[in-house]
Amino acid sequence: MTYLEPQRPVAARIDTLDSLREHLQWAIELEHATLPPYLCALYSLDPERNPDAVELVSTVFVEEMLHLALAANLLNAVGGRPQLDTPEMLPPYPRRLPHGELELSLLPFGAEALEMFLRLERPSPPGAPAEGDGYETIGQFYDAIEQGLRHLCDRLGEREVFCGDPARQVSGAHFRHTAGALFAVEDLESALGALGEIVEQGEGTAHGEVWDGDQDVFHPDRDEVAHYYRFQELKAGRRYRRGDTPQSGPTGEEVLVNLAAVRPMRPNPRLSDHAAGSAIRTAQEEFNHTYRALLNQLEQAFNGSPKQLGVATGTMFALKAQAEALMRMSDGDGTTGGPTFEYVPPESRQ
Helix, strand or coil, X not given: CCCCCCCCCCCCCCCCHHXXXXXXXXXXXXXXXXXXXXXXXXXXXXXXXXXXXXHHHHHHHHHHHHHHHHHHHHHHHCCCCCCCCCHHHCCCCCEECCCECCEECCCCCCHHHHHHHHXXXXXXXXXXXCCCCCECCHHHHHHHHHHHHHHHHHHHCHHHHCCCCXXXXXXXXXXXXXXXXXCCCCCHHHXXXXXXXXXXXXXXXXXXXXXXXXXXXXXXXXXEECHHHHXXXXXXXXXXXXCCCCCCCCCCCECCCCHHHECCECCCCCHHHCCCCCHHHHHHHHHHHHHHHHHHHHHHHCCCCCCHHHHHHHHHHHHHHHHHHHCCCECCCCCECCCCCCCCCHHHCC
C-alpha cells in the first residue's frame, strides 16, 4: 500500500467582486499591521547615536504607509470602502499578520526585532503558489490578488471590475524618504502597477534581486534596496553595493548600529500592566487616543476627503512625541514604557 504525503489545501480563487473587495480590505489590514512594530523599533532608537538605523527603519515605515494608501486606492477602484477606524485593525499584540502565519510583536530595536522584520519581508520562494489566505509570504498574498484581478477582468470586463468613483482616489501626495509613488488606480494596468510597487519595495524587483527599482533618495548615486535587504544591511552591518546579490550579502560601506543607544522598551506593553491613573498608563491612554484619531483621519482621506492626509501627517508628529516620552519613563524593572496600540471604542473617546 502506498501512503501519500498530505498536501496543503489549495486556496480558493478570488472569483467574485465581493471576494476581491474582501481581500483588498485584508491588504489594508495587512499593511497597517506592520506599522506599530516598525514605529516601536524606530522610536526606541536614539537618532543622534543611531542615524544609520533610524534612516533605514524610517524609510521602510514611510513606504509601508505608501503601500497602505495604494491598497486603499485598489479597494476604492473596484467599488469598495476602506475601513481603518475599526477594532479589527488593532487586536492585542503579539498578534498574527491578518489572515497570515507570521506573529508580530511590539519590540525595541535589536536582534529579535530584526529577525521578525526579516521574516515579515521575506521574498517568496521561486515557484511559490499564490495564497489568498493563510499565506506564508506577503508576495504570495498579493499574487493571489493579481490572479483574481486578471481572472475577473477576463470574465466580467475591466469596466465592470473597476466600477469605483475616481474622485475617491488619492494621488500625488508627497511621502518623504521614498522614491515610490502614490498614484490613482483606474484600470488593470494601474492596478498591476500598484501591486508591483508594493511587492517590489518589500522583496525586490525579481527573485534573486536586491534592488526595488528606484533610486535611493538619501544617496542618489545608489539604487534603492528592498525592505528585506535593508534589514539584512542592519543585521550584517554593511550596505549593499552594485554587484552584490542575496547570496553574496552586503559588501559595501559599514552601517553603524549602536545597541547601547536603544531605549529598552518593555516588549508588548499593555494598559493592564499598570494601575489606572498611573503616569505610564495615562500616557499610554493618551497615545491610544491620538492613534485612534490617526486611523479615523486616514479612513476619511480614503473615503472622499483626501485633504485629511495632510492632517494625518500632523498627527504623526504628535504620536512620535508621545511615544518618545513614554520610552523615557522608567518601568521599574530596567525597561521603559511604550505605546500599546490598543483600540479606543467610540464610547471611551475624548
